Amino acid sequence: MNPLELVAKTLYNFQEKELTIQLLLAFGKRAENFQQYNDVAKIFFEIKDFTNAILYGEKALKLATAKDEKYITTKNLINAYNQNNYPEKSITQISKIKSQNPQDTELLLEETFAYSAINQKDKAEKLLFDLLKKPLTEEIERKAYHNLSGHYFRKNDLHTGLHHFLKAGEVEAYKNKQVPTFPKWDGTITPEQTIIIDSQCGAGDEIIHVRFMKHLKELGMNPIWTTTRKDLHQIFNYNQYETQLIWDNPEFPSNARWVYALALPYYLNLKVEDLGQKPYIKPLPEKEQRYSYLQQDTKYKIGMFWNSGSGFEQAHFRSVDFFDLWNVISNPNHSLYSLQMSDTPVPDSCRNHIKQFHLKDRDFTDTFSIIHQMDLVITSCTSIAHIAASMGKKVCVFVPIMEYYVWTSFTGECLWYGDNVRLFRQKKPRSWDEPLQELREFLNDRAV
Numbered sequence: 001m002n003p004l005e006l007v008a009k010t011l012y013n014f015q016e017k018e019l020t021i022q023l024l025l026a027f028g029k030r031a032e033n034f035q036q037y038n039d040v041a042k043i044f045f046e047i048k049d050f051t052n053a054i055l056y057g058e059k060a061l062k063l064a065t066a067k068d069e070k071y072i073t074t075k076n077l078i079n080a081y082n083q084n085n086y087p088e089k090s091i092t093q094i095s096k097i098k099s100q101n102p103q104d105t106e107l108l109l110e111e112t113f114a115y116s117a118i119n120q121k122d123k124a125e126k127l128l129f130d131l132l133k134k135p136l137t138e139e140i141e142r143k144a145y146h147n148l149s150g151h152y153f154r155k156n157d158l159h160t161g162l163h164h165f166l167k168a169g170e171v172e173a174y175k176n177k178q179v180p181t182f183p184k185w186d187g188t189i190t191p192e193q194t195i196i197i198d199s200q201c202g203a204g205d206e207i208i209h210v211r212f213m214k215h216l217k218e219l220g221m222n223p224i225w226t227t228t229r230k231d232l233h234q235i236f237n238y239n240q241y242e243t244q245l246i247w248d249n250p251e252f253p254s255n256a257r258w259v260y261a262l263a264l265p266y267y268l269n270l271k272v273e274d275l276g277q278k279p280y281i282k283p284l285p286e287k288e289q290r291y292s293y294l295q296q297d298t299k300y301k302i303g304m305f306w307n308s309g310s311g312f313e314q315a316h317f318r319s320v321d322f323f324d325l326w327n328v329i330s331n332p333n334h335s336l337y338s339l340q341m342s343d344t345p346v347p348d349s350c351r352n353h354i355k356q357f358h359l360k361d362r363d364f365t366d367t368f369s370i371i372h373q374m375d376l377v378i379t380s381c382t383s384i385a386h387i388a389a390s391m392g393k394k395v396c397v398f399v400p401i402m403e404y405y406v407w408t409s410f411t412g413e414c415l416w417y418g419d420n421v422r423l424f425r426q427k428k429p430r431s432w433d434e435p436l437q438e439l440r441e442f443l444n445d446r447a448v
Contacts, residue, residue: 008043020047028056034063038073045076050084071097078110085317085429087117105131105140112147117429119401125151142168153408156415158275162266165405170260173200185257187267191220194256199227201261203364204383206232207390208406208416210241211280212264224252225261231363239281272409277418279392287369294373299335303371303388304354305379307344318381318400320432322347328440329378337374339367339384378439381407389417396442398435399425 011020037060045053081090116124146168152161216223225243236243244250308315342358377388377395388395424435
C-alpha cells in the first residue's frame with residue numbers, strides 16, 4: 001500500500017470523508033504521470049466516489065503507454081462507468097478492448113451489466129447464459145447467477161429467481177458481519193422449532209419480508225425476527241411479529257435454527273400467489289395521535305420522496321430531480337409533504353409550499369404514521385415505498401432500469417403488494433422524463 005492510499009484509507013475509516021476527498025483532489029491536481037493519476041483514480045473508486053474515479057481514470061488512460069496499462073485502466077474505467085450509471089460509455093470502451101482478451105470473464109460480466117443498464121435486458125441475459133458456459137471463478141459465477149435472477153423474476157418463477165438472487169446477495173450481506181452461531185435452517189418443517197430470522201439487510205427489506213413470519217407460524221413453528229433497528233422492533237412487535245432487538249443480547253432455545261431474512265420466501269418455497277397482497281402493518285397508536293393534526297388538511301395530501309441519501313452506493317440510480325417532480329405534482333388542489341430527512345431539504349424556493357418533517361427524534365415509527373395520513377405517496381425506490389405499500393396506502397414508485405427484484409414480473413405490475421402500488425418504470429439511464437409524464441397522466445386521469 002503506497003503512502004497516499006494508506007493516509008486516504010485511514011482518514012476514510014475515521015469517517016473523514018470530506019477530508020479524504022480534499023486530500024485526493026490536492027494530490028490529483030499535482031499529478032504528472034500515469035501512475036499518480038491511476039493511484040488517485042483507484043482510491044476514489046474504492047471509496048465509491050465514482051465521478052472522480054472516472055475523471056482521474058480518464059487522465060491516466062491518456063498517459064498510459066504500455067499495452068497492459070491501457071487494458072487494465074480501460075477495464076477500471078468500464079467498471080466505474082457502470083457504477084456511475086453511464087453504461088453507454090462502458091459499452092464503447094468494451095468494444096475497443098474486448099478483442100484483446102475475449103475470455104476475460106470480468107470484462108464479460110461488466111458487459112452484461114452495461115446492456116442491462118441501457119434496458120437491453122434480453123441481450124444482457126443472452127450474454128449471461130453464454131458467460132455461464134465458461135470456466136469461472138467462484139465470485140464471477142456467483143455474480144453472474146445473481147444478475148440472471150431478473151430473467152426468472154420476469155417469468156414469475158419466484159423460486160428460481162430467489163435461488164439465483166441469494167447466491168451473491170447472502171454472501172454480500174455477511175461479508176463483514178458475523179454469521180449467527182446457530183445451525184442454518186434448510187427449510188425443513190419442524191413444529192415448535194424456533195427460527196431466528198436474521199435481518200442483515202436494509203430497512204426496506206425488513207419491511208418487505210417480516211410478513212412471511214405468518215407462514216412459519218401457520219406451519220407450527222416459532223419465528224423470531226431479530227433486528228438492529230429499535231424503531232422497527234417497536235413497529236413489528238405492535239403488529240404481532242415477535243421481534244428481538246440484537247442490542248438486548250436475547251437468548252434463544254438451544255435447538256433454534258437461523259435464516260437470512262431475504263431467504264425466507266425461498267426456503268418456504270412460496271409462489272407468486274403466496275406473497276400476499278393485503279396490508280400487514282399498522283402504525284403505532286401513540287404516533288397516530290402525534291400526527292392526527294394532519295387530518296385537518298382537507299386538500300389532497302401527497303407525500304413525496306425524491307432522493308435517496310442512504311449509504312447505498314448506487315443511490316444515484318434511483319433518485320429523481322426535485323424540480324422535475326415538483327413541476328408534475330405542484331397543484332393548488334394538492335398539499336405537499338416532504339418525506340425526506342434533514343440531509344435532503346426542500347430547495348429554498350419551494351419551502352413555503354411543502355411541509356417538512358425534520359424532527360430531531362424522527363424515526364421509522366414517525367414515518368409510518370406520517371405516511372398513514374397521506375392520500376398518496378410518490379417516491380423513488382426506497383424504504384418509503386415499502387412503508388406505504390405495507391399499510392395499503394396508494395403509492396407511486398419510480399423504478400430504475402436496474403430494478404430491485406420485488407418490482408420485477410412478467411406483466412410489469414408489482415407482485416408483492418396489492419393494486420395500491422403503481423410502478424413508473426425508467427426507460428433510459430439517468431432520465432426520468434417518461435415516468436414523470438406517465439405520472440402526470442396518472443394524476444390528471446384521477447383529477448387529483
